[in-house]
Structure formats: C-alpha cells, structure tokens
Amino acid sequence: MTQALSEDDIYRTSTQYRLWSFSPDALASLRTKTREIAVERLRRSSEQQAARNDEPEVVEYLTEDEELRLTQRYCDQIRSTSDHLKWPVHVKATAVQYLKRFYLSNSCMTYPPKEIYKTVLYLASKTEAIHITVSDYARRISTDPEQVLAPEYKVMQALRFTLDVKQPFRGLKGVLMELLNLAEGLVGAVDGADSMNGDEVKASMLQVRRPPEGNRTQWTPPSSGTLDGKHLNDRIQAAYSAARTLLDAPALLTDVYFLYTPSQILLAAMHVADEPLTSFYLSTKLPISLSTRPQILATIHACADMLAAFDQGAVLTKDERTALEAKLDKCRDPGTKDLIKAFAAMRQDGMEDGKVEEGVAQKRKAAREKNERDGDDLFGPSLPKTNEGSR
Amino acid sequence: MATSPALDVPPEGPPFKRLKTGSNGVSTASSPAPSHMADLAEQVDAQERQKYIKGRKLGSGQYADVYSAHLVSDPTQLVAIKKIKVGAEAKEFGISYDSLREIKFLQELDHPNIIKLYAVFSTKSQNLNLVLEQLPQGDLLKLIQDTSNITYTPADIKSWMLMLMRATHFCHANYVLHRDIKPNNLLIASDGSIKLADFGLARSFADPFQKMTYNTVTIWYRPPELFFQAQYYGGKVDVWSCGCVFAELVARDVMFRAWPENEINMVKMICDKIGTPTEDNWPGVSKMKGYVTPTEVVPLRPKEHWMAQFRAVGETGVDLLMKMLLLDPRKRLSAEEVLKHPFWTAEPRPSRLEDLPRKGGGMEVMGEDLKRRGGEIPNGGGAGGRGDKVARKIDFGAMK
Numbered sequence: 001m002t003q004a005l006s007e008d009d010i011y012r013t014s015t016q017y018r019l020w021s022f023s024p025d026a027l028a029s030l031r032t033k034t035r036e037i038a039v040e041r042l043r044r045s046s047e048q049q050a051a052r053n054d055e056p057e058v059v060e061y062l063t064e065d066e067e068l069r070l071t072q073r074y075c076d077q078i079r080s081t082s083d084h085l086k087w088p089v090h091v092k093a094t095a096v097q098y099l100k101r102f103y104l105s106n107s108c109m110t111y112p113p114k115e116i117y118k119t120v121l122y123l124a125s126k127t128e129a130i131h132i133t134v135s136d137y138a139r140r141i142s143t144d145p146e147q148v149l150a151p152e153y154k155v156m157q158a159l160r161f162t163l164d165v166k167q168p169f170r171g172l173k174g175v176l177m178e179l180l181n182l183a184e185g186l187v188g189a190v191d192g193a194d195s196m197n198g199d200e201v202k203a204s205m206l207q208v209r210r211p212p213e214g215n216r217t218q219w220t221p222p223s224s225g226t227l228d229g230k231h232l233n234d235r236i237q238a239a240y241s242a243a244r245t246l247l248d249a250p251a252l253l254t255d256v257y258f259l260y261t262p263s264q265i266l267l268a269a270m271h272v273a274d275e276p277l278t279s280f281y282l283s284t285k286l287p288i289s290l291s292t293r294p295q296i297l298a299t300i301h302a303c304a305d306m307l308a309a310f311d312q313g314a315v316l317t318k319d320e321r322t323a324l325e326a327k328l329d330k331c332r333d334p335g336t337k338d339l340i341k342a343f344a345a346m347r348q349d350g351m352e353d354g355k356v357e358e359g360v361a362q363k364r365k366a367a368r369e370k371n372e373r374d375g376d377d378l379f380g381p382s383l384p385k386t387n388e389g390s391r
Numbered sequence: 392m393a394t395s396p397a398l399d400v401p402p403e404g405p406p407f408k409r410l411k412t413g414s415n416g417v418s419t420a421s422s423p424a425p426s427h428m429a430d431l432a433e434q435v436d437a438q439e440r441q442k443y444i445k446g447r448k449l450g451s452g453q454y455a456d457v458y459s460a461h462l463v464s465d466p467t468q469l470v471a472i473k474k475i476k477v478g479a480e481a482k483e484f485g486i487s488y489d490s491l492r493e494i495k496f497l498q499e500l501d502h503p504n505i506i507k508l509y510a511v512f513s514t515k516s517q518n519l520n521l522v523l524e525q526l527p528q529g530d531l532l533k534l535i536q537d538t539s540n541i542t543y544t545p546a547d548i549k550s551w552m553l554m555l556m557r558a559t560h561f562c563h564a565n566y567v568l569h570r571d572i573k574p575n576n577l578l579i580a581s582d583g584s585i586k587l588a589d590f591g592l593a594r595s596f597a598d599p600f601q602k603m604t605y606n607t608v609t610i611w612y613r614p615p616e617l618f619f620q621a622q623y624y625g626g627k628v629d630v631w632s633c634g635c636v637f638a639e640l641v642a643r644d645v646m647f648r649a650w651p652e653n654e655i656n657m658v659k660m661i662c663d664k665i666g667t668p669t670e671d672n673w674p675g676v677s678k679m680k681g682y683v684t685p686t687e688v689v690p691l692r693p694k695e696h697w698m699a700q701f702r703a704v705g706e707t708g709v710d711l712l713m714k715m716l717l718l719d720p721r722k723r724l725s726a727e728e729v730l731k732h733p734f735w736t737a738e739p740r741p742s743r744l745e746d747l748p749r750k751g752g753g754m755e756v757m758g759e760d761l762k763r764r765g766g767e768i769p770n771g772g773g774a775g776g777r778g779d780k781v782a783r784k785i786d787f788g789a790m791k
C-alpha cells in the first residue's frame with residue numbers, strides 16, 4: 001500500500017535533476033551560447049547606433065572567463081550579505097544557486113550581477129520561508145526597494161519558474177549520525193560490504209589511519225597513538241565540521257551543484273575533510289560486488305578534487321571587481337538598462353490586467369500585521385487567505 | 392542515507408531539454424523584434440506561452456482568475472490557466488508568498504493525487520500564469536454538502552481517503568507539509584479521482600531546527616498542537632486535518648465546527664469531542680506556550696462514543712480515525728502509518744474510480760454560496776451552519 005520512496009527516486013524527479021544538472025561539456029556550451037546571443041545583441045544595437053552616428057565604436061566585450069569570475073564574485077557577495085542578515089545556510093545556498101542558474105541563460109553584459117544579486121537573495125528568502133518586507137530588507141542592506149523588485153520577474157523567468165534547490169546539508173547531518181552510530185558499535189556493515197558486525201565495525205574504525213597531510217579536518221590523533229571511543233567521537237565531529245565549512249565556500253562558489261547530486265557533494269566534502277574516515281564509511285555502505293561501485297567512488301573523488309582545488313584567494317578582489325565593472329559599463333546592453341522604469345510600466349499594465357480588490361488587500365494586510373505582532377515575523381510567513389474567513 | 396541517495400547518478404544530467412536551441416523551434420532567428428533578441432529564458436517562456444489557447448473563465452478567486460485553455464497542437468487536451476493577480480501587497484513583498492510556494496512545491500510534486508502543474512509562463516505585463524491540470528468537477532466539499540443529490544457509500548469514503556492519504560504521504564516523503572488540507576482543497580478530476588490542490592500555505596520541513604508559524608491551517612482543520620503554539624512540528628499536522636476530512640465525509644458535517652470560529656472555541660470543541668489534553672494523555676502539553684483548556688477536564692472519549700457517530704466505517708475505520716485524531720502528535724499516526732493500517736484492506740474494498748459519485752446538481756445550480764467557506768458562514772449564520780438542518784445522507788443500504 002505504501003510506495004517505497006527513496007531519496008534517490010525523489011531526487012530524480014526534482015527540477016534540479018531534470019533542468020539544472022549537466023555534463024561539464026553541456027554546461028560549457030550552454031554558457032558559450034548565452035554569451036554569443038548577448039554579444040550578437042550588442043553588435044546589432046551598436047550597428048544601429050553607428051548607422052545614426054556614423055562613428056562606429058569599437059567595443060571590447062567581457063570574455064567568458066571574466067563573466068564567470070564576476071558571477072562568482074557576486075555569489076560570494078550573496079554569502080556575506082546573507083551572513084550579515086544572519087539567515088540560515090539554506091537561504092544562502094538557494095540564493096547562490098539562483099544567481100548561478102540565472103547566468104546560464106543571461107550574460108553579465110545584459111544584466112550586470114550587481115543589479116541582480118539582491119533580487120535573488122530576496123527571492124530566496126521568500127521561497128525559504130523567511131518573512132521580511134522588501135522595505136525592511138532594502139533598509140538592512142542599504143538599497144532601494146524598487147531596485148530589489150524590478151528584476152524579480154526576469155529572475156523567475158530565467159529560473160524557468162523552478163524554485164526548489166536540493167541541498168547537501170541535511171544529508172551531511174545524516175552521515176554524521178551514521179558515523180556516530182558506527183563508532184558506538186550500534187550497526188554493522190551492509191550485506192556484502194566488509195561483512196562486519198557492530199563490534200567489528202567499531203574495532204576497525206579505531207584502526208582507521210590518520211588523516212593525511214592536506215585533509216581539512218582539525219583533528220589530530222592523541223600522542224599516545226591509541227584511540228578510544230572519545231577520540232573517535234572527536235574525529236567524527238571534526239570531520240563533520242570541516243565538511244560543513246566546505247559546503248559553504250567551495251561548494252557554493254564552484255559548479256558542483258550543476259555537476260553532482262547533493263549526496264555526491266556531501267560525501268566529496270567528507271572526503272576532503274577526512275579521507276580515511278570517509279573511505280571507511282563508504283566501505284561499510286557499498287557492497288564489494290556492486291557493479292557501479294568503482295563509478296560511484298570515481299564520481300565522489302572527481303567532485304572532491306573540484307572542492308579541494310577551490311582557492312578562496314582566486315575570487316576577485318574589490319579592486320579587480322571594480323576594474324571589471326568599469327569594462328562592463330562600456331559593453332553593457334543599453335536595451336536592458338532601465339529595469340526599474342520598465343518594471344514600473346509593466347507593473348502598471350499588470351495591475352490593470354488583474355487587480356486584487358482594495359478591500360481584500362486591506363484585510364490581508366491587517367491579518368499579516370496581526371501575525372507579525374504575534375512575534376512570527378521572521379519565521380514561517382502566515383498570510384491568512386481572506387477568502388477563508390478563518391485562519 | 393543508507394546506500395546514499397543518488398549515489399550512482401552519473402554527473403551527466405539529462406540534456407537541458409527545453410533550452411535546446413534550434414531543434415525544437417526555438418532559435419535566435421525567431422526573436423520578436425530586430426532590436427531585441429530574446430535571450431534563452433525569454434525564448435523558452437515565449438514558447439511555453441504560445442502552446443496554449445485561452446478560452447472561457449472557469450472561476451475566479453481572490454488571488455487568481457482561472458481560465459480554460461487547450462493545447463494549440465491538440466485541442467482535445469484541456470488545461471486550466473491560473474493567472475495570478477497582482478495585489479496591492481506586491482509593493483511590500485513583490486511576488487506573493489502564496490504564489491511562490493504554490494509554484495515551488497507543485498513544480499516538484501508529481502503524483503496522481505496531487506494537482507499537476509504542467510508549466511508556468513509570464514506575460515508581458517508581468518503576470519504569472521500557472522498551467523494546471525483542469526479539474527472541472529468541483530471539489531469534495533461540494534459532494535459532502537450536496538446532501539439532497541449525492542449519496543455515497545463507506546467504500547467511496549475509503550477510496551477518497553486512500554487517495555488523500557497517498558497524496559499526503561507523498562508530500563511528506565518529499566519533505567513538504569501542505570498545512571491546509573480540507574475538503575475544498577480536494578478537487579475532483581473527470582475520472583473521479585481526487586487531487587490535493589492549493590499549496591499556497593505549504594512549506595518544506597527539511598530543516599527541523601527552523602521555527603515555524605503555528606498560525607496556519609484553516610481553523611476547523613487545525614490540530615491541537617498548533618492552538619498550543621508549537622513552533623516545531625511535522626507531518627502530523629496534516630494527518631490531523633486528514634482525520635477531520637475523514638470524519639466529515641462520514642458525518643457529512645464538519646467535525647470541529649467551532650462557532651464563532653475562534654481558537655478558544657476550537658480548543659473547547661476538541662476537548663469535548665476527543666477529551667481534554669492533559670499530561671496523562673500528552674506528556675509535556677501543559678508546558679506548551681499556548682496551553683489553555685477549559686477547567687472541567689473531559690476524559691478521553693472511549694471507542695463506543697466514537698462508534699456511535701462513525702459506525703458507518705466499521706470498527707477498523709473508527710480505530711483508524713481515532714488514531715489520526717490522537718491529541719499528542721507523537722502518538723498520532725504518520726501518513727505512512729495510516730497507509731499501513733488494516734482499514735484499507737478490510738472489507739469493503741475501496742470503490743473503483745468509475746464507481747465514485749460525481750457532482751450532482753452541478754456547480755452552476757449550487758450557486759455561489761457554496762464556493763464560499765473554509766470555515767466561514769455568512770454573517771448571522773449562527774451556530775447552525777450547513778449540515779445541521781440537512782439529513783445525513785450516507786447510503787446505509789450499501790453498508791453491512
């Protein structure tokens with residue numbers, strides 16, 4: 001009667017898998033295509049201008065690499081802004097993926113990230129159930145609310161109206177729990193793996209070699225050399241916390257979400273954090289006979305390499321960003337320059353098109369204010385629908 | 392995580408299906424105006440929009456107008472296009488939480504008993520349009536209320552409840568709470584199946600440490616833990632609402648129809664019909680922030696008490712109902728446990744879809760007044776409200 005639904009099944013039906021997962025080649029060619037369209041658009045508009053001015057300007061466009069680095073810089077900006085607002089990590093991760101997805105179909109020359117990143121962060125706050133008005137948000141990050149809202153539809157369109165971002169954080173917590181259980185001798189290996197019972201698992205876990213040089217964990221074995229349960233516990237916690245850090249910067253500032261699944265990403269992060277411990281963990285999970293075992297491990301290792309190779313120092317500095325944006329100013333698409341004006345005009349049309357009756361809006365507002373008084377403003381919005389007299 | 396979700400998924404995702412240029416008619420050459428070359432997202436959006444021909448209006452709510460539409464490529468393929476209205480609150484929030492939640496969750500949920508969202512597109516004036524499965528047969532509330540034309544059997548109830556529980560379980564397996572399950576959010580498809588709709592209040596419970604609002608779920612279907620202002624809760628809130636729907640299907644009346652509808656009356660009514668929540672039946676309840684109960688403690692109602700009212704679904708059915716409406720959310724069954732209950736395999740078997748009753752008098756006949764509600768009764772409705780004056784009309788002949 002009950003269908004068994006594995007996380008795997010669920011992931012495969014997700015929009016993240018269906019629309020936002022790529023091979024490295026497909027990802028690269030999509031970006032190339034997007035930039036080509038943007039450049040073609042710019043050429044046409046400068047040709048038109050040249051026809052009027054008869055003074056053809058030579059414009060230098062952003063290279064693909066420059067676009068990527070500028071986008072990455074703004075992903076980092078989202079991270080720090082979200083941290084500044086003290087929002088939970090899933091809001092930040094969602095916002096960063098929104099920005100990265102946005103620039104798969106848009107060029108920085110058409111919509112400079114400076115004008116987009118605040119919008120995606122606000123949108124992510126709404127889809128991740130943070131409750132804040134746009135004016136509060138704008139005030140807290142010292143910007144103009146109109147600027148936040150103007151590109152919102154554009155962003156929705158670029159996101160292809162898919163808003164859910166599957167993340168590795170909950171899965172990582174799951175691995176932490178499993179490791180702690182293994183260390184307690186509470187569970188054995190899966191059938192066909194190293195076929196150990198709980199006590200054997202616990203015993204051999206104590207023997208796992210120390211993390212090699214370069215692993216990110218802060219843990220070092222006791223000077224005596226012999227581990228007890230407490231040491232093992234510390235080791236697991238330290239690996240978890242190093243992995244958690246990796247899921248913040250490198251995982252959000254590289255393309256791993258496009259290329260790998262959340263579980264691959266979290267295992268890769270664990271691998272970079274404490275390779276021997278993670279290999280041991282996987283050896284209890286993957287039957288030796290499993291035909292896909294080598295492929296699974298290779299995928300995790302490839303993702304781990306990508307996370308390990310990430311260098312925070314390579315993110316554009318403020319000066320580099322300024323220089324790049326100066327260049328961008330010269331090749332910026334004039335057709336999309338005044339988003340706010342375009343937005344105001346379109347919103348006017350939209351309002352006339354289908355307007356919510358004033359009384360309803362008033363009622364909703366009153367109800368919302370009541371909820372805010374109930375101290376519910378930051379968590380879980382609860383806009384009662386006024387068509388149901390009772391919420 | 393077991394063998395780890397998706398461990399064996401190779402890094403190749405499926406191709407970026409609809410963004411593929413050229414092959415499926417999208418190409419840079421077909422851009423609208425010479426000065427404005429559509430970017431890839433605009434092309435996809437325009438292509439989606441052009442797939443449908445909009446027809447007559449099916450209905451209109453406070454948040455949206457809903458139109459019938461069909462595919463250009465196949466006029467027999469009907470859909471419903473829900474065009475979101477731009478409200479005055481757009482100034483404060485931009486695109487509303489309700490629409491964002493509906494879009495976010497329906498995009499991910501693909502299940503035979505959940506309304507299908509085929510696509511979303513925007514129009515020039517920046518309206519969001521949701522292309523939904525067309526469900527022209529009204530909703531479960533209309534069937535429950537139409538006591539003069541519609542009769543249904545316990546087997547029908549079982550069939551509807553099974554579909555509802557499958558939908559709910561599927562949401563929970565996807566870490567989605569619906570938070571507004573009630574008969575008027577269960578729409579009826581032309582094949583007779585029911586579909587859970589209106590995800591405007593849904594949220595994900597992926598992060599168990601994030602506080603959530605307790606001020607959700609239409610009041611009559613809201614579980615006691617929310618009246619006591621629990622800030623951490625899960626799937627059990629939806630199970631309570633499903634239990635209320637179950638009871639309502641049998642009694643053809645709202646289980647907890649507090650009047651006037653306020654929280655105090657709701658708690659009173661729950662105490663009266665189920666029993667007063669106490670430390671004995673719900674350890675820890677007295678320490679909850681909003682814990683207030685009438686001074687006179689009602690002991691938990693025994694099974695015979697329930698049998699008197701819900702005998703129609705048999706002893707197994709009553710057992711299940713009681714377990715869906717357990718006060719303590721920890722003891723209340725989860726959606727999965729509900730599906731494992733013996734009720735579903737006990738006699739009678741759930742009705743087949745084609746045997747389920749359809750709308751009787753027709754929506755037009757029933758008129759606007761039945762579209763209202765979710766709890767509200769027009770002013771002056773008093774404690775009477777619907778259901779009181781009408782005969783209960785379950786087909787007792789079909790019961791054992």
Ligand SMILES: Nc1ncnc2c1ncn2[C@@H]1O[C@H](COP(=O)(O)OP(=O)(O)O)[C@@H](O)[C@H]1O
Nearest residue numbers: 449450451452453454455457471524525526527
């Ligand atoms: N999928 C659908 N198929 C057919 N009719 C629908 C559909 N969705 C909504 N409707 C009709 O449009 C009306 C308004 O829908 P909706 O905006 O969802 O309601 P509300 O604003 O009351 O929640 C409904 O009362 C119903 O008559």
